[in-house]
Amino acid sequence: NPTLDKTSDTVTDACTDAGLDGAFVRTRGVCKSFHGRPVLKEADFRIGSGEIAVLIGKSGSGKSTLLRVIAGLEEPDAGDIDLAGQAVVRDGEYQEAWNELRGQVGMIFQSYTLWPHMNVLENLTIAPRLALGESKGQLLERAEQALTDVGMAHHLRSRCTQLSGGERQRVAIARALMMRPRLLLCDEITSALDPPVAAEVLGVLTKLKEEDGIACGIVTHDMAFASKAADRICFFEDGLIKEDVPPEQAFNDPQTPGLQAFIDAVR
Ligand code: ADP
Numbered sequence: 001n002p003t004l005d006k007t008s009d010t011v012t013d014a015c016t017d018a019g020l021d022g023a024f025v026r027t028r029g030v031c032k033s034f035h036g037r038p039v040l041k042e043a044d045f046r047i048g049s050g051e052i053a054v055l056i057g058k059s060g061s062g063k064s065t066l067l068r069v070i071a072g073l074e075e076p077d078a079g080d081i082d083l084a085g086q087a088v089v090r091d092g093e094y095q096e097a098w099n100e101l102r103g104q105v106g107m108i109f110q111s112y113t114l115w116p117h118m119n120v121l122e123n124l125t126i127a128p129r130l131a132l133g134e135s136k137g138q139l140l141e142r143a144e145q146a147l148t149d150v151g152m153a154h155h156l157r158s159r160c161t162q163l164s165g166g167e168r169q170r171v172a173i174a175r176a177l178m179m180r181p182r183l184l185l186c187d188e189i190t191s192a193l194d195p196p197v198a199a200e201v202l203g204v205l206t207k208l209k210e211e212d213g214i215a216c217g218i219v220t221h222d223m224a225f226a227s228k229a230a231d232r233i234c235f236f237e238d239g240l241i242k243e244d245v246p247p248e249q250a251f252n253d254p255q256t257p258g259l260q261a262f263i264d265a266v267r
């Protein structure tokens with residue numbers, strides 16, 4: 001397949017590439033070691049626009065590391081990454097295009113990363129105010145829209161310390177939306193929440209995927225969500241993605257002993 005190896009020269013090419021195979025982000029042969037110990041050994045991974053990929057696998061299998069590499073928080077040792085059909089990493093090196101495209105990637109973590117001394121509006125507007133140079137009025141409008149998207153419009157002026165865990169994570173999603181990401185990476189963002197609250201927060205991501213075509217990569221232990229909302233399940237083991245299949249297949253007909261054992265353990 002020639003599109004796999006092509007590095008795009010123009011935006012038109014990029015759009016065609018993205019359209020041809022639907023991948024908004026794609027990694028090939030991404031490797032990462034810590035202190036000489038390989039954590040990612042040739043990770044091949046992709047998420048399409050308007051698609052939810054759920055990453056599962058035992059603790060330590062490299063799920064967070066892959067998301068962090070895609071978000072630019074961790075440098076890969078080797079491998080290629082394409083974003084929106086453009087080459088952002090080649091042979092482990094960030095390319096020029098990364099500077100333009102990095103704003104399209106948002107990442108949200110488990111621990112609440114809101115500034116406690118600021119209210120919701122301030123949390124949402126501080127980064128885009130510095131980065132995008134938009135007026136206060138425009139930012140207020142954007143913040144209202146982002147909070148509406150996550151069902152938190154009535155909390156514009158609330159203090160973050162007064163919000164529940166689920167509300168804080170919804171604000172964290174809204175804050176990521178302020179930068180207009182096309183890819184949202186969520187690393188165990190509901191692990192500290194009760195199941196019904198977690199389901200609500202994850203439901204927000206399904207809505208964003210459906211209504212805005214955002215690509216989502218989600219690490220979660222919530223198998224009810226994974227089986228219902230994922231377009232694909234990516235099973236990590238020994239630094240490799242051993243299976244990348246629709247949820248029906250992952251849960252009902254796992255092909256590898258590792259995924260079989262994982263499914264049996266969480267059932
Ligand atoms: P998962 O998210 O699947 O639990 P991680 O990607 O967090 O796995 O971690 C994979 C392995 O890499 C673990 O053994 C972890 O200790 C190690 N690791 C991750 N980040 C670092 C780091 N910054 N420095 C050293 N070791 C790390």
Ligand code: MG
Binds near residue numbers: 063065219
């Ligand atoms: Mg992790």
